[in-house]
Each structure stands twice: as structure tokens, then as C-alpha cells.
Amino acid sequence: MSRYSAAEIEAKWQEAWSQAELFKAVRSADKPKYYVLEMFPYPSGRIHMGHVRNYTMGDVIARYKLATGHNVLHPMGWDAFGMPAENAAMAIGGHPKDWTYSNIADMRGQMKPLGLSIDWSREFATCDPEYYGQQQALFIDFMDKGLAYRKNAVVNWDPVDMTVLANEQVIDGKGWRSGADVERRELTQWFFKISDYSEELLDALDTLDNWPAKVKLMQANWIGKSRGLQFAFGLIDGPHGTDRIEVYTTRPDTLMGASFVGISPDHPLAKQLERDTPDVAEFCALCRKGGTTAEAIETAEKLGYDTGLRVRHPFDTAWELPVYIANFILMDYGTGAIFGCPAHDQRDFDFATKYDLPINPVFIPTGAEEAPLTQAFTPLKSETVHYVRGFAGEAAQTGDDAVATAIDFCESNGVGQGVTKFRLRDWGLSRQRYWGCPIPIVHCDTCGVVPEKKENLPIELPYDVTFDTPGNPLDRHPTWRNCSCPTCGEPALRETDTMDTFVDSSWYYARFTAPHASTPTDMAEAEYWMNVDQYIGGIEHAILHLLYSRFFARAMQITGHLPPKAIEPFNALFTQGMVTHEIYLTRDAAGRPVYHLPEDVTDGKLADGTAVEIIPSAKMSKSKKNVVDPDQIIAQYGADTARWFVLSDSPPERDVEWTASGAEAAFKHLARVHRIATEAASSDTAANPTEDDALLRAMHKAIHDVTGGVESFGFNASIAKLYAFTNAVAKSKAGAATKQQAAKTLAQLMSPMTPHLSEELWQLLGGDGLIASAPWPQADEAMLVDETVTLPIQINGKRRAEISVPADMPKEEVEKLVLAHDAVIRALDGAQPKKLIVVPGRIVNVVV
RNA sequence: GCGGGCGUGAUGGAAUGGUAGACAUACCAGACUUAAAAUCUGUUGGGCCUUGUGCCCGUGUGGGUUCGAGUCCCACCGCCCGCACCA
Numbered sequence: 001m002s003r004y005s006a007a008e009i010e011a012k013w014q015e016a017w018s019q020a021e022l023f024k025a026v027r028s029a030d031k032p033k034y035y036v037l038e039m040f041p042y043p044s045g046r047i048h049m050g051h052v053r054n055y056t057m058g059d060v061i062a063r064y065k066l067a068t069g070h071n072v073l074h075p076m077g078w079d080a081f082g083m084p085a086e087n088a089a090m091a092i093g094g095h096p097k098d099w100t101y102s103n104i105a106d107m108r109g110q111m112k113p114l115g116l117s118i119d120w121s122r123e124f125a126t127c128d129p130e131y132y133g134q135q136q137a138l139f140i141d142f143m144d145k146g147l148a149y150r151k152n153a154v155v156n157w158d159p160v161d162m163t164v165l166a167n168e169q170v171i172d173g174k175g176w177r178s179g180a181d182v183e184r185r186e187l188t189q190w191f192f193k194i195s196d197y198s199e200e201l202l203d204a205l206d207t208l209d210n211w212p213a214k215v216k217l218m219q220a221n222w223i224g225k226s227r228g229l230q231f232a233f234g235l236i237d238g239p240h241g242t243d244r245i246e247v248y249t250t251r252p253d254t255l256m257g258a259s260f261v262g263i264s265p266d267h268p269l270a271k272q273l274e275r276d277t278p279d280v281a282e283f284c285a286l287c288r289k290g291g292t293t294a295e296a297i298e299t300a301e302k303l304g305y306d307t308g309l310r311v312r313h314p315f316d317t318a319w320e321l322p323v324y325i326a327n328f329i330l331m332d333y334g335t336g337a338i339f340g341c342p343a344h345d346q347r348d349f350d351f352a353t354k355y356d357l358p359i360n361p362v363f364i365p366t367g368a369e370e371a372p373l374t375q376a377f378t379p380l381k382s383e384t385v386h387y388v389r390g391f392a393g394e395a396a397q398t399g400d401d402a403v404a405t406a407i408d409f410c411e412s413n414g415v416g417q418g419v420t421k422f423r424l425r426d427w428g429l430s431r432q433r434y435w436g437c438p439i440p441i442v443h444c445d446t447c448g449v450v451p452e453k454k455e456n457l458p459i460e461l462p463y464d465v466t467f468d469t470p471g472n473p474l475d476r477h478p479t480w481r482n483c484s485c486p487t488c489g490e491p492a493l494r495e496t497d498t499m500d501t502f503v504d505s506s507w508y509y510a511r512f513t514a515p516h517a518s519t520p521t522d523m524a525e526a527e528y529w530m531n532v533d534q535y536i537g538g539i540e541h542a543i544l545h546l547l548y549s550r551f552f553a554r555a556m557q558i559t560g561h562l563p564p565k566a567i568e569p570f571n572a573l574f575t576q577g578m579v580t581h582e583i584y585l586t587r588d589a590a591g592r593p594v595y596h597l598p599e600d601v602t603d604g605k606l607a608d609g610t611a612v613e614i615i616p617s618a619k620m621s622k623s624k625k626n627v628v629d630p631d632q633i634i635a636q637y638g639a640d641t642a643r644w645f646v647l648s649d650s651p652p653e654r655d656v657e658w659t660a661s662g663a664e665a666a667f668k669h670l671a672r673v674h675r676i677a678t679e680a681a682s683s684d685t686a687a688n689p690t691e692d693d694a695l696l697r698a699m700h701k702a703i704h705d706v707t708g709g710v711e712s713f714g715f716n717a718s719i720a721k722l723y724a725f726t727n728a729v730a731k732s733k734a735g736a737a738t739k740q741q742a743a744k745t746l747a748q749l750m751s752p753m754t755p756h757l758s759e760e761l762w763q764l765l766g767g768d769g770l771i772a773s774a775p776w777p778q779a780d781e782a783m784l785v786d787e788t789v790t791l792p793i794q795i796n797g798k799r800r801a802e803i804s805v806p807a808d809m810p811k812e813e814v815e816k817l818v819l820a821h822d823a824v825i826r827a828l829d830g831a832q833p834k835k836l837i838v839v840p841g842r843i844v845n846v847v848v
Numbered sequence: 849g850c851g852g853g854c855g856u857g858a859u860g861g862a863a864u865g866g867u868a869g870a871c872a873u874a875c876c877a878g879a880c881u882u883a884a885a886a887u888c889u890g891u892u893g894g895g896c897c898u899u900g901u902g903c904c905c906g907u908g909u910g911g912g913u914u915c916g917a918g919u920c921c922c923a924c925c926g927c928c929c930g931c932a933c934c935a
Binding site: 039041042044079082083084155156164165166167168169170214215217218221222224292293294295297298299300328346347424425427428430431432433500501502505538539540541542543544545547578648649650651654655656662665666668669671672675716717719720721722723724727790791792793794796797798799801802822823834835836837839842843844845846847 | 887931
């Protein structure tokens with residue numbers, strides 16, 4: 001009897017699939033299409049278990065859909081632009097392009113042995129000029145429709161390296177390389193006008209029935225629609241004729257609790273004062289220290305500067321409020337100015353306490369007495385409270401009602417107007433870096449900012465660049481910038497900024513439908529293949545990538561690159577959990593962390609005996625080096641074992657901590673299946689009606705349960721059922737024919753997960769053609785219903801006994817049986833039951 | 849700080865509001881073997897005693913809704929993800 005040899009089997013069947021061109025996606029009218037897509041990888045150089053998990057899940061769906069008669073599109077590509085390539089060039093020399101393409105070759109080489117049902121003929125990398133040239137064409141079309149424009153935005157500025165830093169490169173407010181204090185500085189940048197679609201992107205979330213509710217909720221909160229009041233405080237003796245400060249508030253009902261007005265350090269008034277007053281300039285400079293992230297700004301110590309200016313309260317001109325410049329007020333939300341109501345906002349409360357400002361409650365809990373506050377009182381807006389300083393509506397009303405009546409009152413009294421605002425900002429796409437898609441723009445002294453001619457695309461990155469000094473190599477390239485103006489033909493300069501890599505990944509799904517078209521898409525192909533029926537990727541992309549992609553689908557429709565049906569490009573989304581692993585690190589002389597790969601760490605020590613610090617269970621990331629190499633598992637046990645293992649241990653949506661312990665067990669199981677099927681194939685046991693029927697029932701139950709698991713992303717549940725069915729087959733005394741039928745079905749049910757082994761067993765058991773193209777087995781409903789069921793009997797909700805009854809026994813009969821049961825008689829002790837609940841086929845509860 | 853999620857045996861986890869711990873790992877015991885590996889079989893949440901078709905406790909903590917809560921609601925604790933220049 002032959003042993004299970006993964007290496008032999010896997011190479012053989014991969015070749016067979018390739019010969020049969022089984023996974024090549026071709027448009028065809030005779031089958032329904034199915035487009036399954038996993039988020040494409042960044043070519044870091046090595047695949048890790050997270051990739052294996054992601055692509056195996058997609059592959060299960062793709063193979064299952066193939067078996068259920070679909071025309072499947074399952075492509076793969078590379079999200080190939082980005083910082084790590086430049087960092088590598090700086091750290092170890094070499095060129096980002098060479099580094100990236102060499103990584104892609106390595107990773108493709110690691111992925112192919114996994115036996116994924118991918119149409120490799122559609123592969124591309126976003127750094128291919130063929131791809132990014134079309135992206136430049138899209139940019140020009142977007143610009144044409146007013147969807148791309150320029151304005152100022154703040155960036156992280158490293159004053160020592162004289163360069164822009166990514167948020168990731170700012171550590172505790174300091175530049176990662178120079179260690180200098182980072183400052184926020186304004187630059188002119190390109191933006192996509194995603195804010196035009198705020199309402200639309202929010203409303204359309206309701207149509208995404210097969211998206212996780214949590215993702216939709218996160219996106220809705222991110223878009224952040226709010227209804228509020230915009231109005232002005234009159235400024236007393238403002239500088240340079242400034243006579244008012246516009247504020248926006250979502251809580252106009254708390255206007256009578258106002259105790260100060262705060263403006264952003266970037267507010268025009270602050271900037272005016274900054275020019276005139278050294279103290280203000282000093283304070284604003286202090287506020288601009290640190291990185292640009294919301295997190296950095298919001299967790300920084302709250303600082304205020306009393307400008308000495310005063311404003312009048314809109315309801316009482318005798319009531320004056322001080323004007324502070326405060327570091328926690330963002331210029332790009334609302335008007336960049338707020339009024340503080342310390343009684344009902346904890347941040348304002350802390351601020352008022354610090355600067356000794358009044359704290360006057362506007363409302364108090366219903367039935368309570370007004371009392372001094374020790375912290376802000378911030379009930380949900382849906383809660384009814386008692387207004388003690390209200391000015392519109394009843395004394396007792398909900399916050400929501402009070403806000404609405406306050407807006408009405410203010411509008412009818414000429415104090416501002418109700419407005420709807422969104423938190424979503426326009427998408428800044430300029431990056432002052434080399435390894436990205438060049439923005440196809442020319443700066444001409446006479447014509448200004450002009451788009452490049454489409455026939456000149458792609459604007460290719462120059463190869464001859466150096467990374468020995470910080471900053472963008474395109475800026476210091478001797479000739480690349482020089483060009484002629486597309487409008488007047490005079491000498492002009494190219495834009496040297498490149499695009500955010502999120503742009504690359506915002507339309508790759510569309511490009512896969514026609515990866516080599518000479519326009520961004522081919523409408524006939526897009527019409528056929530769009531939408532992505534199932535998109536699979538990490539929850540970390542819940543907001544940005546998915547929101548940007550939704551915006552791009554709309555923008556591409558307006559510019560004629562996608563059909564209307566693709567307005568929401570992803571019909572169904574599944575967010576897999578992340579693969580986590582411990583992080584191992586030591587410290588360099590300056591105390592900065594140095595990370596180590598798991599394979600270099602044994603028993604908490606490096607090879608030279610140095611003990612490492614261990615950070616438990618963190619997201620696998622190249623930069624932290626807590627990645628695990630699947631190669632070794634594939635070499636030792638085969639791809640099927642790796643695939644089976646990553647699917648079996650954890651629910652797909654949950655994080656999984658990678659451990660080596662399960663791999664061997666997975667291998668043993670596959671070897672066992674191989675053995676069982678081999679035995680079945682050579683069995684000559686005579687038919688046995690009772691045993692045969694029992695095995696067939698188990699088989700149909702397995703078909704039903706495994707199929708249900710695959711369709712609902714319960715791959716771990718499917719695998720548990722496959723274990724149970726394997727045990728049933730192994731133990732069964734059924735006749736040879738039935739056992740062979742069961743073994744064939746087992747192979748088929750396993751085939752999306754372990755395609756190579758399944759092909760081998762299919763052939764061994766005399767299956768027709770390739771299992772990969774065999775029709776998926778159907779469960780016979782009649783074989784799924786048991787004739788008798790075990791009914792647990794609960795007494796006061798606790799299980800105390802059980803009875804076995806025919807599945808279709810009427811409720812009344814069940815009740816009689818239950819009341820006659822010893823345990824029930826004992827519990828009742830002669831009394832009548834208070835209640836008797838019979839849930840047919842499930843449970844009985846007796847309340848005594 | 850803000851937004852979102854998760855929390856069940858020694859471990860990964862299962863469980864349309866209906867028998868908590870399926871399925872697996874690990875451990876232990878047994879069979880086979882000169883031995884080991886492999887394989888096969890069986891046990892395993894905690895406690896109590898009267899060892900039973902027994903009782904009590906048990907799904908992060910504390911409350912609540914319900915005939916019945918791991919599941920729904922509220923509060924808290926812990927961990928994870930995102931926060932617009934990491935991808």
C-alpha cells in the first residue's frame with residue numbers, strides 16, 4: 001500500500017491543472033460568473049502564514065464555486081509601490097525597483113506550490129509602467145471632472161533631515177532617523193474630492209448587505225455626518241477689523257453653558273495674532289510640535305493660550321467670553337473654532353478646570369438637584385434630562401429633541417443656521433517620495449499647473465537615482481524634471497511628488513478584469529466580470545482602503561471607466577482575522593528596539609545567548625520581524641497540510657496566534673484520510689443494508705454541513721464536520737461500494753481545502769476526470785432527517801433528563817411523556833407544573 | 849483621546865435565545881511491538897458525597913431581561929484593530 005507522499009502528489013496535480021488550463025478565466029455566456037478576490041500582497045519578500053490563510057480562504061471559495069458550475073475569476077497581483085523598498089535601498093543599498101521585482105519573484109515562487117486556483121495570466125504589479133501609466137490616465141480624467149485639485153495640507157517635517165516623514169516614521173514626536181523634534185508644516189498637495197461623496201458613501205452602506213456590520217459602522221462613523229448649528233460670536237475690538245468668530249457645534253442646546261471660545265492654532269485669527277504677538281507665535285509653534293496624527297494631537301496635553309480677546313454671547317450682549325487658542329482644536333473640522341461647555345464635555349471640563357473658567361450645567365439628571373460637578377455630565381443624546389439653562393423646548397426633553405429645537409430657535413432668531421457637516425476630509429494623495437506612481441502634472445511658468453498629454457503616458461520613474469541622502473530623489477535628479485509644457489511647448493518642470501499607494505490599490509480589482517487593456521479598463525470585460533462577488537482581506541483595511549475603493553468606483557464611473565453596476569465594487573466582504581505572533585527584540589546602544597526573526601530565537605535567546613524581550617501576540621509585520629515562514633511547513637508536510645492547518649484551528653474572522661504544534665497533527669490526519677481511502681478502494685466487503693444506510697446518512701449530513709460551512713465562511717466548522725465524517729467512514733462496516741462512494745464524497749468535500757490529496761484519492765477511487773471540475777455533491781434532504789430525536793428535559797432551565805421520541809411526535813404526546821418521567825415526577829412532588837414549554841424537536845422545560 | 853471589535857477547559861475552539869465544552873491539540877492509560885516510532889482504543893471543566901439515570905458550581909467581573917442567557921441589555925476590567933503619509 002502506498003504511503004501519503006505530498007511532494008509527489010502536489011507537483012503532479014499542479015501540472016495537471018496547468019495542462020487543463022482549469023483556472024484561466026475566459027468570458028463565457030453559458031455559466032454564471034464568480035469573481036473572488038483576496039487583498040493583494042505587498043511584496044515584502046517572503047510570504048507568511050497570514051498570506052497562506054488569506055489566499056487559502058479565497059481558494060476554498062474559488063474552487064467551491066468552480067465545482068458548483070461558475071465561471072470563476074481568481075486573480076493575483078502585487079501592491080508593489082511603497083516606503084519599504086526605499087528604506088531597503090537606504091539601509092542595504094540597491095534599487096527599489098530591483099528589490100521589489102526580486103521580492104515578487106521570490107513570493108510568486110513561494111505561492112505557486114500552495115496550489116492556488118489562480119489565473120496567473122492576469123498577474124501584474126502596481127509598479128509596472130503598464131499599470132501606473134493607466135493610473136496616470138485616470139488621474140488626468142479625474143482632474144478633468146474636478147475630482148482632483150490642489151490645496152495646502154500639513155505634513156510631518158523633520159527639520160534636521162529636511163524631509164517629510166510618514167506617520168510611521170514619527171516616534172514619540174521625533175524623527176525616526178534624526179531623532180529631531182518633528183514639526184507640522186504646510187505644503188501644497190494634490191487631493192481627491194472624496195468629500196463630494198460623503199452623503200452618497202454613507203447612504204450606500206445600507207445596500208451592502210453582505211458586508212460585516214462592524215465595517216459599515218466604522219465607515220459610517222468615519223464619514224461622521226452631523227447636524228449642528230453654525231453661528232458667529234461677535235468679537236470685541238478684534239485685530240485688523242476681524243469682528244466675528246464662526247463656530248460650529250453639534251450641541252447648540254448647551255449654548256447657555258458656554259464659558260470660553262477656542263480656536264485652532266491654524267485658525268486665520270490665530271495666524272493674525274501670531275504675526276503681531278511674539279507670545280502667540282511662541283505658543284503656536286509649541287502647538288505645532290509633534291506629528292500630524294489625530295492620535296498625537298488628541299492625546300497631547302491640553303494647552304490653551306488666553307488671547308485677551310473677548311466675544312459677546314449671542315443671546316446676551318453683556319455676557320462676554322474669553323477667546324483661547326487651544327492645541328486640541330482641529331482646523332480641518334467644522335470652522336476651526338468652538339465654544340467650550342465644560343459641564344457637558346469632559347475635554348472642556350478639564351480645560352476649564354485648568355484655566356479656572358466657569359462650569360455651569362445646562363441640564364441635570366431627571367429628578368436630581370443642581371449641584372457642583374466633579375466631572376462633565378455627558379448622557380446619551382437619546383436620554384431625557386432636565387434642562388435648567390435651556391432656551392428652547394420643554395424643561396424635560398432628550399438631548400436630540402433639545403438640539404433640534406435649539407437649531408429652530410436660533411434660526412428664527414437670526415443666530416446662525418442649522419447645517420450638516422461631515423468629518424470625512426478630502427484624500428491627500430501627494431507623497432514626497434520616489435517609489436510611487438508619478439503624478440502626471442507639469443508646472444509651466446506661463447500655463448501654470450497642466451496635466452500631461454495622455455499620449456506621453458506613462459510618465460516613467462527614472463532608474464538612475466540615489467538614496468544616500470534623505471528626501472525625494474526625483475527632486476534632485478539632474479534632468480528628469482525637465483520637460484516641455486503640454487500646452488505651450490515651452491520648457492517646464494514635472495511634478496516630483498508621487499501618489500499615495502492607496503491610489504494603486506483603489507482600482508486594481510477593476511484592472512484585473514482586463515489587465516493589459518490600453519485604457520484603464522475594457523468596458524466589455526468590466527461589464528461581464530464586475531463586481532467582485534467575494535472580497536477577502538484583513539480588518540485593518542476596514543476604513544481607508546475600502547472607502548477609497550468605493551470612491552474610486554464612483555469616480556471611474558463618472559469618467560467612463562466602469563459601468564453603473566460597479567458603483568459598489570465589492571458585493572460581499574469578509575474580513576479575516578490577523579495572524580499574530582510574539583515579537584522578539586533587543587535594544588541598541590541608544591535604547592532603540594532591534595527586532596529579531598522567530599527562527600533566530602530559541603528559548604527566548606539569540607544564537608549568541610542574548611536574552612530577548614518578548615511582546616506577546618502582535619500583528620505579524622515585516623518591520624517587527626515577527627513573521628513565520630510557511631516554506632518550512634510546505635517542505636516538511638506539503639501544501640495541503642499547510643492549507644488544512646490554517647483553516648482548521650480558528651474561526652476565519654478571528655485572529656489566530658501562529659503555533660507550530662498543529663501542523664504535524666494536520667499532516668497525520670491527511671495521511672489517515674489517504675490510508676482510509678486506499679483501504680476503501682481495495683475493499684471487497686459485501687453490502688450490509690443497515691451499515692450502508694448509516695454511512696450514507698452520515699455522508700449526506702457531511703455534505704450538508706460542510707457545504708453550509710463553506711458558504712458561510714465557517715471553514716473551521718466544515719473541517720470539524722470533515723473530521724467527524726472521516727471517523728464515521730473509518731469505523732463503518734459498510735459494504736465496499738458504499739464505502740467507496742463515501743470516500744469519494746469525502747475527497748470531494750475536502751477538495752477546496754486539500755485539492756492535491758483530493759485529486760489523488762479521486763483518481764484512486766475511480767472518479768471521472770479531475771475532481772477540481774467535478775460537480776459538487778448534493779445532499780439528499782430525505783437522508784438528513786432523523787426518525788427519532790433526543791429531547792432534553794429541563795426543570796427550571798436546568799437539564800435533568802432526556803427522552804427519545806419520534807421526530808414528528810405531536811406536542812401533546814410529548815407533554816404526556818414528560819409528565820410521566822421519573823425525574824419530572826420527583827421534581828414536581830405531586831404539584832402541578834407552573835409552566836410546560838415544549839419546543840418541538842429541541843427541548844422541553846418544566847417550571848415547578 | 850476618539851471609533852470599532854473580542855473575552856468559553858491545560859490549549860485552539862463549538863454552540864438559529866434551547867443538553868455549554870462539538871471537532872481537534874496536549875496529557876494520561878491500554879492494545880500492537882524485543883523496544884521505539886507509526887497506528888488503533890479509551891479517559892480528561894471544577895467540587896461534593898450517599899459512586900447515582902446523583903447534587904452543587906462553571907463561558908472576564910457585577911447587575912438586568914427571559915420559562916431558559918456563552919448568546920440580548922447596562923456598567924466595569926483586560927486585550928486587539930483603526931485614527932487619514934505603514935501596507
